[in-house]
Amino acid sequence: MAMEVPLHKPVMLDRCLDLLAPAFEVSNPLMVDATVGLGGHTEGALKRFPQLTVIGIDRDPSALAYASERLAPFGDRFIPFQGTYDQIPLALDDRLANGILMDLGVSSMQLDEVERGFSYAHDAPLDMRMDPTSGESAAELLARVERGELVRILRRYGDEKFAPRIADLVIRTRSVTPLTTTGQLVEIIRSAIPAAARRTGGNPAKRTFQAIRIAVNDELGILEAAVPAALASLTVGGRLVVESYQSLEDRIIKEIFREGSDPHVPAGLPMTASDLDKLRSLRLLTKGAERAPAEEAAQNPRSIPVRLRAAELLTPWRNHVS
Missing domain, CATH: 1.10.150.170 (Putative methyltransferase TM0872, insert domain)
Structure with a gap:
């Protein structure tokens, strides 16, 4: 019997996919949806990028079952993985991803299922x-x-x-x-x-x-481990997009992105823009944290607290020195 999936509009879907799109301009790109939830973002990605394969991670077995049924029409282009999002390298199994999306916080399904005790x-x-x-x-x-x-x-x-x-x-x-x-x-x-x-x-x-x-x-502890794990799991030119829902999450993302995008050059040392780029691990793709546009916030209240940040990997993260 098919599951009745309580669909909710994914937050800032088009903007997330626009940020990821340049990383998918390769043959058979691979994306990790590190918090697949009910599969809304993944469904949008699989529709927009016909050659894309997505590994969907979720620690919640019920959410993963819902997502798997919803995404069954895409066949083996969707690969479910039960675990926490700091397990991205394990889910990838020695592969590297072209793009990784993290939509943090509690899912709509968890809030809607009264017996889960989130509400x-x-x-x-x-x-x-x-x-x-x-x-x-x-x-x-x-x-x-x-x-x-x-x-x-x-x-x-x-x-x-x-x-x-x-x-x-x-x-x-x-x-x-x-x-x-x-x-x-x-x-x-x-x-x-x-x-x-x-x-x-x-x-x-x-x-x-x-x-x-x-x-x-242990949401913040896992997030602190997950962001470096995600960056280490990207190809050069790959992109990480993160949607956080409260300031503690956003602070972790902001600090790691700042560290990776700072070339750490001593004051007064002559450097060209090209030289500086070679010393950075990340190029920031958003100016600060982006918020949902007013029209989306009015139609989808879940989008109101979201802070979106994105970065492109310039050099392998394993070579990054903090």
């Missing part, structure tokens, strides 16, 4: 794992984490100024009853945050849920 809008098991078959759930994390570590998680990953109050109430509550549902966590957050603060800035649970999700899935 604070519905009561559900407190899970939040992108791969529900492995690792520690949010409930397990909250059952064992010490107060200081929980405060750090909420502050660093959620920018939550009431982190100590929330952490105290989590510790107090779990001493009486296990925290097993999203509804329990929402009630703790509501009780810990002063009423005046709850009236502004959207749902007060958003920051805490984001922080715990990031911690459960």
